[in-house]
Amino acid sequence: MKSPNWGKKAKEKLAYAGARRNGRKVALRVLDIVEQRGISQTALAAKMEVSRQQVTRIVKGEDNFTFETIDKLERALDVTLMTIAGPPDGGSGKGKRERGGSGK
Numbered sequence: 288m289k290s291p292n293w294g295k296k297a298k299e300k301l302a303y304a305g306a307r308r309n310g311r312k313v314a315l316r317v318l319d320i321v322e323q324r325g326i327s328q329t330a331l332a333a334k335m336e337v338s339r340q341q342v343t344r345i346v347k348g349e350d351n352f353t354f355e356t357i358d359k360l361e362r363a364l365d366v367t368l369m370t371i372a373g374p375p376d377g378g379s380g381k382g383k384r385e386r387g388g389s390g391k
Contacts, residue, residue, distance in 0.1 A: 294322050297346045313357070313368055314348040320364050321346075334363035 298318055321331055328346065332339040337359065344350040345360070357369050 293328065293343075293346070294318050297348075310350070310352060311348050313352060313360075314346055314350075316366075316368060317360060317364070318346050320366060324364075326364075331363060335359040 298315065320326075321328075328342045329339050332342045335342070337356075341350065341356075345352075345356070350356065360366075361368050
């Protein structure tokens, strides 16, 4: 399927925009996915249960992503856009107190 014009324009804008680096990465990844799958902004908005205007802001890199927005994108596209690392020791972090704790 031929790429929609908005995708090309958004990619060009994102390549030179002064937006946050991670926001640009998410926006570019979303653009790649929707173009590969032939998903329209309207269809993505419906899957995410958000307005088409919000999807436009997302793909232009103008959205200040919240965890909720990332979650909606991941569910709608069935992808992982963000991975949150666990504690440095690989454990759950439960039962340990950091320095400065009362030690009681």
